[in-house]
Amino acid sequence: MLALVGAAAVIWPTAFGSRSRRGIVFAASTLAVSAQLILEGFRWQLIPLYLVVIAMGVGDLVSMERELPWWRRVSRTALGLIGVGMMTAPLVALPVPVLPLPSGELAVGSATFSLVFPDRLDPYGPQPDVVPRRIAVQVWYPAEGDGDLPSIWTEDFDLIGPRLSRRLGYPGFFLAHTRHTLSHARPGSTPLPGTFPVILYSHEHGDFRSVAINQAEALASRGYFVVAPDHAYVALVSRLDDGTILELDPEVIPATADEETMAIRARLLLETMTGDLTGILDALAEPDGPFGELASHADLGAVGAYGRGAGGGAALWLCLTDPRCQGALGFNPWVEPIPDRVVATETTLPMLFMRSSEVQGTDNDGRLRGIAERNQGSAFWLGVAGAEPNDFVVAPVFSPIGERLGINGPIPADRILSIVDRYLAGFFDHSLLGSGTAALERNPFPEVSLEVLD
Numbered sequence: 448m449l450a451l452v453g454a455a456a457v458i459w460p461t462a463f464g465s466r467s468r469r470g471i472v473f474a475a476s477t478l479a480v481s482a483q484l485i486l487e488g489f490r491w492q493l494i495p496l497y498l499v500v501i502a503m504g505v506g507d508l509v510s511m512e513r514e515l516p517w518w519r520r521v522s523r524t525a526l527g528l529i530g531v532g533m534m535t536a537p538l539v540a541l542p543v544p545v546l547p548l549p550s551g552e553l554a555v556g557s558a559t560f561s562l563v564f565p566d567r568l569d570p571y572g573p574q575p576d577v578v579p580r581r582i583a584v585q586v587w588y589p590a591e592g593d594g595d596l597p598s599i600w601t602e603d604f605d606l607i608g609p610r611l612s613r614r615l616g617y618p619g620f621f622l623a624h625t626r627h628t629l630s631h632a633r634p635g636s637t638p639l640p641g642t643f644p645v646i647l648y649s650h651e652h653g654d655f656r657s658v659a660i661n662q663a664e665a666l667a668s669r670g671y672f673v674v675a676p677d678h679a680y681v682a683l684v685s686r687l688d689d690g691t692i693l694e695l696d697p698e699v700i701p702a703t704a705d706e707e708t709m710a711i712r713a714r715l716l717l718e719t720m721t722g723d724l725t726g727i728l729d730a731l732a733e734p735d736g737p738f739g740e741l742a743s744h745a746d747l748g749a750v751g752a753y754g755r756g757a758g759g760g761a762a763l764w765l766c767l768t769d770p771r772c773q774g775a776l777g778f779n780p781w782v783e784p785i786p787d788r789v790v791a792t793e794t795t796l797p798m799l800f801m802r803s804s805e806v807q808g809t810d811n812d813g814r815l816r817g818i819a820e821r822n823q824g825s826a827f828w829l830g831v832a833g834a835e836p837n838d839f840v841v842a843p844v845f846s847p848i849g850e851r852l853g854i855n856g857p858i859p860a861d862r863i864l865s866i867v868d869r870y871l872a873g874f875f876d877h878s879l880l881g882s883g884t885a886a887l888e889r890n891p892f893p894e895v896s897l898e899v900l901d
Contacts, residue, residue: 449496452479453531456503476504490624492537499534543627544844546661550868551668556590556636561688562737564726570719571680571696582723583677583685585656587632587667594636600628601657606684631664644749644879647724648675649758655682659840665868672745674727678720713784720761728771749879755839757781767792774878778839779803783811795824797878803834819900826900827887833894838863866892
């Protein structure tokens with residue numbers, strides 16, 4: 448509406464040979480700006496357009512010249528339309544993101560809980576090793592489609608938005624427009640009857656539970672019970688159900704530390720995250736546990752885990768040590784801190800490791816390759832040429848020029864999201880549902896290199 452009002456004010460004199468009757472452009476500008484602010488809310492990308500439209504409205508009131516010569520009309524139209532177009536550029540570069548439709552056929556419900564682990568002292572926070580560990584957890588599940596309207600893409604946007612913007616290297620308001628981005632999950636929706644295989648998602652250090660919400664929704668829409676924690680003090684920020692806010696603890700991975708200290712902190716990090724995943728499975732098994740009636744829909748006889756970076760390492764650690772886990776997937780999993788005794792575990796666990804360009808060939812990648820080769824079960828070893836670490840979360844939907852903004856890699860959003868969705872769903876269909884490996888072994892993407900290690 449704002450752009451149309453600006454364009455109409457520019458074109459009018461060319462079409463009619465004179466300015467409109469005094470006050471018309473002013474009234475249209477006022478209505479357009481007011482309607483946008485009321486219906487959508489303030490967006491910083493619109494500031495240039497706000498200024499242009501308001502200036503045109505003011506100019507309509509104060510200008511004394513109503514008749515314009517032909518050369519003024521032509522130059523005004525050409526330059527004016529170019530100017531209005533330039534003012535819309537921020538909207539093109541940073542539109543309101545739209546999450547991809549879940550790839551399954553089922554409606555998705557969502558619920559959030561807080562868990563307390565009385566037997567585990569939290570090694571992080573203002574009182575390390577003093578108070579029991581507490582974490583926030585979100586569940587996505589196959590649902591009837593009733594309940595509340597879909598919620599915003601991350602429930603704690605007021606906390607996440609500014610911090611994530613700064614983490615990307617921009618001012619805190621940079622991602623403010625994503626408050627208009629809605630998920631496809633309905634909070635409180637009635638679960639479908641029956642039980643569903645459980646998939647745990649573990650986020651990277653400095654991420655948060657809904658950073659890969661597109662993946663969680665896709666899996667839930669295909670019949671999985673997806674659980675993702677905010678690893679307290681490891682997450683970018685987290686809010687418990689009593690309103691307590693848990694900030695990222697800088698001592699989790701110190702900015703400066705000697706090699707020995709860093710190794711100790713790294714192992715503690717993965718051990719703590721793995722403990723959170725184990726605690727979630729234990730809580731789901733409790734008849735009157737914190738998940739309430741929803742836990743009755745979790746099939747703990749079919750459990751898988753995956754994650755990115757440190758979260759991928761924690762997912763693998765869990766699956767190497769907990770017999771309940773039947774499949775481990777990692778996006779750039781950080782495995783160097785996993786103890787040798789765990790790495791040496793003999794297992795037939797199905798595994799899939801997808802790696803972006805920058806991690807391939809590193810020491811961590813070599814250790815990961817050793818884990819895959821020693822495994823007696825099916826292991827899928829994938830590299831994605833041109834992919835960046837943030838391509839393995841929701842980041843590609845943030846901007847069509849995300850590569851130039853340093854948000855994600857050069858692979859177009861639709862394509863990288865399709866690559867991730869294909870192998871993510873295909874792997875868990877194979878490891879938890881026994882669907883075979885055909886969907887994984889057929890590789891339609893030239894960016895993907897795939898080895899099957901038997």
